[in-house]
Ligand code: ADP
């Protein structure tokens with residue numbers, strides 16, 4: 631087991647439905663710790679840059695538009711196997727699938743459609759590092775001292 635960091639975003643659908651607390655609580659109850667956090671309204675350039683890997687996908691424009699429909703909560707989560715653990719807690723990209731496969735997952739509980747699916751989570755350790763760097767300066771990540 632190794633301690634990792636991963637990037638999580640609570641998307642505008644979930645912040646709008648007032649589910650921030652329940653989502654964070656899910657992370658904390660499952661061994662993930664918030665070591666950096668900011669609430670922001672993404673600008674077009676930020677959202678496009680973040681999802682640049684998807685720029686050829688048919689849903690890219692809608693995804694970027696959706697990510698700007700309201701505030702997002704961007705966090706760095708730390709813990710044992712944080713990348714995989716966060717993906718497990720999130721559930722499948724499509725909440726309909728998540729509701730069948732993992733009814734307790736965040737997307738099963740808080741999302742209804744594949745495009746507005748409550749949370750983002752890094753999909754690999756390599757991408758986690760890139761995504762954390764995209765949103766946070768090293769000094770914005772809080773080392774645990776006690
Ligand atoms: P994940 O967020 O589970 O890592 P992807 O990286 O494949 O999923 O997709 C990024 C985001 O793009 C998804 O979370 C979702 O918001 C959106 N998305 C993915 N697939 C579709 C789709 N078929 N139609 C609309 N939006 C989609």
Ligand code: MG
Pocket residue numbers: 751753
């Ligand atoms: Mg992804």
